[in-house]
Amino acid sequence: MFYRRTLPHLQRDNKRHFVTFCTRDRWTLPNLAREIIFPSSLHDDGFRYDLDAAVVMPDHAHLILTQLINQAEARVWLLPEILDAIKGASAHVINRKLFRRGSVWQEESFDHVLRGSEQIRDKAHYILQNPVRGGLVDRWQDYPWLWHRPFTNPCQPGRPRAAAPTQSKI
Numbered sequence: 001m002f003y004r005r006t007l008p009h010l011q012r013d014n015k016r017h018f019v020t021f022c023t024r025d026r027w028t029l030p031n032l033a034r035e036i037i038f039p040s041s042l043h044d045d046g047f048r049y050d051l052d053a054a055v056v057m058p059d060h061a062h063l064i065l066t067q068l069i070n071q072a073e074a075r076v077w078l079l080p081e082i083l084d085a086i087k088g089a090s091a092h093v094i095n096r097k098l099f100r101r102g103s104v105w106q107e108e109s110f111d112h113v114l115r116g117s118e119q120i121r122d123k124a125h126y127i128l129q130n131p132v133r134g135g136l137v138d139r140w141q142d143y144p145w146l147w148h149r150p151f152t153n154p155c156q157p158g159r160p161r162a163a164a165p166t167q168s169k170i
Helices: 031-042 079-097 116-135
Strands: 002-004 008-010 017-022 051-057 061-068 110-113 146-148
Touching: 008 031, 017 079, 031 051, 031 079, 051 116, 061 116, 110 146, 116 146
Parallel strands: none
Antiparallel strands: 002 008, 017 061, 017 110, 051 061, 051 146
16 A cells, blocks of 8 residues: 655555654653653554564654554554554643643654565664664663564564563563
């Protein structure tokens, strides 16, 4: 499926997608905001998408996910629906808790389909190392807004569901 906002997007059913979304005007998120966004990113795992990895950085977030089927409509959840839910819910709570108004996120997100096990591992490694490269921690395991599901077979989306994700320091 192809959809267009400002940038063209290609969504492939039953394939993993690497997604990045950034704060508006590259606003640096305070820790309280990251504590809100992180669980928002994990919230619909197992319902709208299977989440493989997530990190919330000071001005952006990365996810690796595979969309699931919307049972009520017998179709796959669309990436814009998933991202609008994550960004909308987190923005609402951030604005309320920080006594602010206006957009938290850029409207546009960046995404692409991950095609092979090597590319999936590379992107998962990229997510894990993002806080280290950013100088926020010495070891990715020490970053509090990072989660990943251990890969048993990184080429096989729709694997048996593990327990609901929680923040983990693996």
